[in-house]
Amino acid sequence: MGVDxxxxxxxxxxxxxxxxxxxxxxxxxxLVHPGxxxxxxxxxxxxxxxxxxxxxGEDPRDAALRECREELGLDLDGPRLVDLGxxxxxxxxxxxxxxxxxxxxxxxxxxxxxSLEWPPRSGQVREFPEIDRxxxxxxxxxxxxxxxxxxxxxDRLLERLEAA
Numbered sequence: 001m002g003v004d005x006x007x008x009x010x011x012x013x014x015x016x017x018x019x020x021x022x023x024x025x026x027x028x029x030x031l032v033h034p035g036x037x038x039x040x041x042x043x044x045x046x047x048x049x050x051x052x053x054x055x056x057g058e059d060p061r062d063a064a065l066r067e068c069r070e071e072l073g074l075d076l077d078g079p080r081l082v083d084l085g086x087x088x089x090x091x092x093x094x095x096x097x098x099x100x101x102x103x104x105x106x107x108x109x110x111x112x113x114x115s116l117e118w119p120p121r122s123g124q125v126r127e128f129p130e131i132d133r134x135x136x137x138x139x140x141x142x143x144x145x146x147x148x149x150x151x152x153x154x155d156r157l158l159e160r161l162e163a164a
Contacts, residue, residue, distance in 0.1 A: 011092045015064035016051025017076060018084065018099040018153060021136070027161070028136045029154065030104060031145055032071060035111065035129035037118055047145040049097055049153065050131070060096040068100075071131055073110040076100050084156045089149040099157045109134040 019030040031047035033039065039046055052067035054060060061081070068074050081098035088094055111129040118126045139158065143151055 011088075011094050013054045013060070013094045013096070014051045015054055015060040015067065015096045016049045016098075017064050017068045017081070018049040018097055018157060019068075019072070019074070019102050019104055020099055020157060021101060021103060025138065027139055027158070029099075029139070029142050029157070030072075030106065030134055030136050031142060032109075032131040032134045035132035036114070036116060037128070039132075044144055045146070045148060047135075047137075047142075048147055048150060049095075050134075051095060051097070052130075061098065064096065064098055070112050071109070072104060072134065073108065074102065074104055076102065082157065082160050084153045084160070087149055087152050089147065095150065095153075097153045099153075099160070104134075106134040106136065 021028050030050075032050050033043075033047050050068055050071040052063065052070065054063045065076055068076050081100050084097040084099055086094055086096045109131070111131045113127045113129055115125050115127055118124065137145055139154065142154055146154065
């Protein structure tokens with residue numbers, strides 16, 4: 001008699017777009033800061049590329065473009081996307097990313113919201129923005145601000161741009 005083995009759990013998957021621009025100050029990337037009370041006092045090592053979880057059966061590239069619309073209010077139908085591959089974050093989440101050259105005013109960023117019981121066990125449900133701010137950073141500053149696991153995406157962007 002065989003033993004039933006449970007199906008292996010699939011790691012959560014996200015996809016996103018790393019906006020970049022090249023100007024008089026050199027290469028800059030736009031990062032977003034997560035909203036909500038958990039991240040309110042965190043800065044260094046807390047910023048991320050705009051990304052979100054894939055819906056079941058959703059193409060990662062389509063999810064990345066959807067998240068860019070939802071988190072930045074930016075529709076990237078036309079620009080050429082630079083494939084940055086996939087990384088694994090500390091909690092096991094897999095993140096597939098692309099980069100896109102674009103001009104975007106961080107003050108124009110709009111974000112979806114999420115509901116959370118806050119304070120915990122209070123019975124009060126509050127709405128928080130998925131991201132509370134977006135900002136352009138130099139490459140060196142982005143390294144300090146980004147989640148450590150996402151820094152290889154920045155390195156891949158630099159490699160792709162140098163090769164082009």
